[in-house]
Amino acid sequence: MIEVGAAVTGLKAAIQAAKAIKDVNDQAELNAAVAEIMEKLASSQSDLGALLAEHHELIEENRQLKEKLEKQQRFNKYRLEWTEGGYLIMPLRDEYVTDVEPSHVICPKCKEDGRLSPMNDDGLWYKCISCGYLACREGKTRQPRTNRFSG
Numbered sequence: 399m400i401e402v403g404a405a406v407t408g409l410k411a412a413i414q415a416a417k418a419i420k421d422v423n424d425q426a427e428l429n430a431a432v433a434e435i436m437e438k439l440a441s442s443q444s445d446l447g448a449l450l451a452e453h454h455e456l457i458e459e460n461r462q463l464k465e466k467l468e469k470q471q472r473f474n475k476y477r478l479e480w481t482e483g484g485y486l487i488m489p490l491r492d493e494y495v496t497d498v499e500p501s502h503v504i505c506p507k508c509k510e511d512g513r514l515s516p517m518n519d520d521g522l523w524y525k526c527i528s529c530g531y532l533a534c535r536e537g538k539t540r541q542p543r544t545n546r547f548s549g
């Protein structure tokens with residue numbers, strides 16, 4: 399990892415060397431000084447290039463984390479709950495129920511994959527419209543139970 403301080407120090411050294419060049423009269427010394435300045439500038443350019451690449455990487459990482467966080471926050475409006483039939487579902491919390499967002503349930507299995515999938519409700523079963531996960535509303539004796547959520 400390149401440090402910003404090192405890149406700045408390199409540039410400062412190049413500037414100092416350039417300032418000192420006006421006092422040099424000997425051609426060989428002048429050539430050596432110019433070569434030194436060129437070397438310092440090339441090194442600084444390389445450091446800055448690496449810094450820029452790192453900067454872009456961090457911006458991208460930050461964007462991805464924000465996106466992930468926003469996705470995760472959508473689930474904060476739901477709570478995990480057992481049906482009487484012993485299945486996990488995630489109902490919308492009462493305080494978030496509005497005219498435009500009526501009471502509904504989402505799939506806890508899809509949530510683990512970061513997907514917010516509403517479930518259909520036929521009165522007996524909740525069924526995920528995305529993965530097909532079934533949750534029986536009541537009674538533990540109803541069939542089928544093959545799709546039971548297992549984590």
Ligand SMILES: [Zn+2]
Binds near residue numbers: 507
């Ligand atoms: Zn699902």
